[in-house]
Amino acid sequence: MEVLENVSLKPFSTFGIEAKARYWATFSNEAELKTLLTTYKHVPFMVLGEGSNVLFTQDFEGLVLVNQVKGISVGKEGVGKVRVGAGENWHQFVSWTLENGLYGLENLSLIYGSVGASPMQNIGAYGVEVKQFITNVLAYHTETHEIHSFTNRDCAFGYRSSIFKTTHKGKYIILWVDFQLQTVPDLQLAYGDIQKTLAEMQITLPTPREVSQAVIKIRQSKLPNPAEIGNAGSFFKNPEIPLAQFEALKKQYPTLPAYPASEAECVKIPAGWLIEQAGWKGYRRGEAGVHERQALVLVNYGNATGAEILDLAQKIQNDLFEKFGIQIIPEVNVV
Numbered sequence: 001m002e003v004l005e006n007v008s009l010k011p012f013s014t015f016g017i018e019a020k021a022r023y024w025a026t027f028s029n030e031a032e033l034k035t036l037l038t039t040y041k042h043v044p045f046m047v048l049g050e051g052s053n054v055l056f057t058q059d060f061e062g063l064v065l066v067n068q069v070k071g072i073s074v075g076k077e078g079v080g081k082v083r084v085g086a087g088e089n090w091h092q093f094v095s096w097t098l099e100n101g102l103y104g105l106e107n108l109s110l111i112y113g114s115v116g117a118s119p120m121q122n123i124g125a126y127g128v129e130v131k132q133f134i135t136n137v138l139a140y141h142t143e144t145h146e147i148h149s150f151t152n153r154d155c156a157f158g159y160r161s162s163i164f165k166t167t168h169k170g171k172y173i174i175l176w177v178d179f180q181l182q183t184v185p186d187l188q189l190a191y192g193d194i195q196k197t198l199a200e201m202q203i204t205l206p207t208p209r210e211v212s213q214a215v216i217k218i219r220q221s222k223l224p225n226p227a228e229i230g231n232a233g234s235f236f237k238n239p240e241i242p243l244a245q246f247e248a249l250k251k252q253y254p255t256l257p258a259y260p261a262s263e264a265e266c267v268k269i270p271a272g273w274l275i276e277q278a279g280w281k282g283y284r285r286g287e288a289g290v291h292e293r294q295a296l297v298l299v300n301y302g303n304a305t306g307a308e309i310l311d312l313a314q315k316i317q318n319d320l321f322e323k324f325g326i327q328i329i330p331e332v333n334v335v
């Protein structure tokens with residue numbers, strides 16, 4: 001449990017942005033975490049999983065803690081119950097579930113990051129959100145040093161949101177996540193491209209593993225690979241706007257798409273559509289840009305600074321507000 005000083009965070013975030021951590025350490029259990037937090041209590045801390053949803057805009061003058069809590073244990077008290085260490089890789093866990101006859105997470109295949117970060121923003125893709133399968137989140141309170149078990153309801157999951165990203169931000173470190181998975185598959189195929197891709201794969205009655213393979217195929221063809229070009233997936237959340245505003249905008253932009261929203265009398269608008277419509281898709285300034293195929297993804301062409309990416313994000317936000325009267329907000333955690 002060595003503490004390193006002045007560590008480059010570039011390899012620890014998928015944006016691949018240069019920033020330094022004053023102190024840096026990994027922890028693999030509660031005791032190590034307690035020692036680190038009490039020894040370095042005079043400086044701020046932040047926890048990192050795999051850095052696939054963060055943008056560093058400056059050096060971090062504190063302690064960066066990389067979560068390495070590992071392990072998957074199958075609950076004895078009920079079929080389909082699994083407890084997973086927060087430092088496990090999300091996609092490897094999804095693969096493990098499929099190998100072990102446990103279903104539900106297949107649509108969430110190949111999402112980057114750690115299991116511990118999955119409740120943070122209630123990861124979701126292709127019509128499924130992780131909140132549907134989480135029963136409890138076991139998290140370490142950074143001041144009392146006690147572990148609290150949050151029920152699904154306590155987590156107040158919403159669209160790319162939970163209490164860990166809102167009211168309890170920075171107060172808890174997630175160590176374990178409990179899941180209740182299905183033993184009989186209940187496949188969710190309604191999301192457009194899944195059926196199309198399965199048809200291309202000549203599969204008519206898919207297994208959960210085949211759905212996972214279809215999702216992997218779609219994601220690989222649509223999303224930029226951070227190993228090739230720095231990014232953190234969707235940079236912005238899709239905004240929810242009042243129905244009346246949508247109807248007024250629809251007159252001006254007849255092709256404006258809309259989806260059901262979590263709020264009543266509101267609709268969800270794809271932020272990528274707005275960004276593309278405003279002419280930002282494929283935009284590049286220096287080393288920062290908007291991906292040429294995915295307008296929702298901001299990219300680092302190699303040596304962008306976090307400030308450059310943030311500046312681009314703010315320009316897009318302002319432009320969309322001027323053009324559509326819609327405020328979009330980042331999904332990515334800006335540090």
Ligand SMILES: Cc1cc2nc3c(=O)[nH]c(=O)nc-3n(C[C@H](O)[C@H](O)[C@H](O)COP(=O)(O)OP(=O)(O)OC[C@H]3O[C@@H](n4cnc5c(N)ncnc54)[C@H](O)[C@@H]3O)c2cc1C
Nearest residue numbers: 049050051052053112113114116117123124174232233333
């Ligand atoms: C190409 C690409 C595609 C993506 N597609 C999707 C998608 O389809 N759907 C989706 O929902 N997301 C998507 N994402 C975002 C990302 O995969 C998720 O947000 C993921 O859960 C982040 O995990 P991480 O371990 O990398 O978190 P990090 O980036 O390390 O951390 C994210 C935030 O969570 C906090 N955090 C991390 N671990 C813990 C912990 N144990 N306890 C408390 N706080 C913690 C961090 O402090 C930070 O604020 C995508 C990202 C990329 C790069």
